[in-house]
Amino acid sequence: MADTALMDKLVSLCKRRGFVFQSSEIYGGLGSVWDYGPLGVALKRNVKDRWWSSMVHARDDIEGLDAAILMHPRVWEASGHVAGFTDPLVDCRQCKNRFRADDPRIKGTPGQPDAQCPVCGTRGSLTEPRMFNLMFKTFMGPVEDSASVVYLRPETAQGIYVNYLNVLQSSRQKIPFGIAQIGKAFRNEITPGNFIFRTREFEQMEMQFFVQPGTDGDWFDRWREWRMEWHRSLGLDPAKLQWHQHAGSELAHYAKAAFDIQYQFPFGWQEIEGIHNRGDFDLGRHQEFSGKKLEYFDQAENRRYLPYIVETSAGADRVTLTLLVDAYREEQVEGETRVVLGLHPGVAPIKAGVFPLVKKDGMPELATTLYHELRRELACFYDDSGAIGRRYRRMDEAGTPFGITVDGETLAARTVTIRHRDSMQQERVGLDRVEGYIKDKLGATPGS
Numbered sequence: 001m002a003d004t005a006l007m008d009k010l011v012s013l014c015k016r017r018g019f020v021f022q023s024s025e026i027y028g029g030l031g032s033v034w035d036y037g038p039l040g041v042a043l044k045r046n047v048k049d050r051w052w053s054s055m056v057h058a059r060d061d062i063e064g065l066d067a068a069i070l071m072h073p074r075v076w077e078a079s080g081h082v083a084g085f086t087d088p089l090v091d092c093r094q095c096k097n098r099f100r101a102d103d104p105r106i107k108g109t110p111g112q113p114d115a116q117c118p119v120c121g122t123r124g125s126l127t128e129p130r131m132f133n134l135m136f137k138t139f140m141g142p143v144e145d146s147a148s149v150v151y152l153r154p155e156t157a158q159g160i161y162v163n164y165l166n167v168l169q170s171s172r173q174k175i176p177f178g179i180a181q182i183g184k185a186f187r188n189e190i191t192p193g194n195f196i197f198r199t200r201e202f203e204q205m206e207m208q209f210f211v212q213p214g215t216d217g218d219w220f221d222r223w224r225e226w227r228m229e230w231h232r233s234l235g236l237d238p239a240k241l242q243w244h245q246h247a248g249s250e251l252a253h254y255a256k257a258a259f260d261i262q263y264q265f266p267f268g269w270q271e272i273e274g275i276h277n278r279g280d281f282d283l284g285r286h287q288e289f290s291g292k293k294l295e296y297f298d299q300a301e302n303r304r305y306l307p308y309i310v311e312t313s314a315g316a317d318r319v320t321l322t323l324l325v326d327a328y329r330e331e332q333v334e335g336e337t338r339v340v341l342g343l344h345p346g347v348a349p350i351k352a353g354v355f356p357l358v359k360k361d362g363m364p365e366l367a368t369t370l371y372h373e374l375r376r377e378l379a380c381f382y383d384d385s386g387a388i389g390r391r392y393r394r395m396d397e398a399g400t401p402f403g404i405t406v407d408g409e410t411l412a413a414r415t416v417t418i419r420h421r422d423s424m425q426q427e428r429v430g431l432d433r434v435e436g437y438i439k440d441k442l443g444a445t446p447g448s
């Protein structure tokens with residue numbers, strides 16, 4: 001399948017089945033902002049839950065946090081975002097479009113007479129590159145003046161840094177320890193696109209791990225390993241995951257080391273998570289700008305220091321897209337195209353479809369009872385309309401790993417048919433074992 005064709009098909013499936021809709025669609029949409037429908041919100045929530053559980057529930061050295069989106073404007077001066085979170089842009093004086101200066105569609109050098117606008121084709125109409133800040137600005141309070149400017153946060157990390165002492169003291173943690181947060185971030189991206197890959201409003205899952213200077217290299221290596229393992233645990237094709245090391249000018253001036261986890265999307269290898277050894281840059285800057293001491297007193301060592309930070313930063317939307325892209329496949333079955341989302345059962349929005357084979361002989365009643373029992377613990381979907389093959393196909397497209405059919409034998413032998421999405425094989429399972437059977441499979445790898 002051609003790469004653009006795959007993305008087009010995925011976008012269309014996401015709309016048709018209620019994963020993702022364009023924001024404000026009835027008004028023509030809003031550029032690179034997306035809404036999650038019933039299946040999409042469940043998928044993304046499963047991603048976030050798995051992240052939270054691996055960070056906060058499974059470990060006793062990481063605490064959770066939910067900081068506000070709006071923060072004191074000085075935070076963004078300290079972080080370097082006011083001065084440095086910029087992209088060079090050029091404007092076309094003719095058609096008024098704006099482009100990144102390095103947009104590959106631009107022919108010639110912007111600002112020079114030979115440069116050609118990629119949209120209207122005019123020569124010499126492109127301005128010299130100017131720096132453009134990617135933060136969204138708004139105003140706080142009743143007066144819209146420069147003193148009341150606040151920003152929508154472009155990353156969640158700063159909320160963690162400015163609360164590091166609060167969390168340390170209130171949780172009675174000791175270094176090394178971490179703070180994890182999931183929340184919205186906003187960037188006025190100039191070249192957004194590729195569906196929910198790069199959007200202007202998105203969610204981040206960030207964890208900042210505070211360590212003693214000198215131990216940061218070891219912690220960085222450990223976190224790299226753990227984070228790759230987490231992505232593999234989502235059932236992603238391991239051959240489509242790779243490391244990309246930041247080197248030379250790509251490495252931020254304050255970072256000691258940085259690696260991205262990349263996935264091979266139809267539009268190329270792209271970052272889904274960054275793991276950074278940030279040294280003491282962040283706490284050092286906040287200490288300087290706020291005038292508050294942010295040092296840690298290490299009792300075991302009997303000395304004070306500013307902790308170093310190892311950061312893991314992933315996008316919830318990007319991981320969701322990765323799962324969708326990785327899971328999408330088309331197969332020919334009995335002369336028909338079967339569209340399947342082969343999602344890992346642990347992240348699938350619906351775990352099981354429950355179907356009465358026919359609408360008579362007590363089957364709908366039994367199936368409804370089973371459905372109500374199962375849905376107390378598992379996300380399920382009841383469907384009694386159309387041929388059973390059609391109902392299976394609808395669940396295949398939604399990524400539902402199991403189909404449970406109540407048939408004639410159920411009434412006689414108290415067993416149901418469980419049909420597996422990936423292999424399409426069916427087996428009979430006792431009615432009283434159905435819930436346990438499905439729960440067992442949720443942690444297993446797909447296909448097993």
Ligand code: ATP
Pocket residue numbers: 155187189196197198199200201202203204271272273274313314315316317318319
């Ligand atoms: P990119 O190079 O793709 O712009 P970045 O290096 O600016 O990303 P970070 O600032 O390290 O990204 O953000 C951490 C994570 O947040 C990224 O790995 C990505 O998953 C997610 N993310 C960043 N920007 C966006 C965006 N505009 N839309 C969706 N997710 C994003």
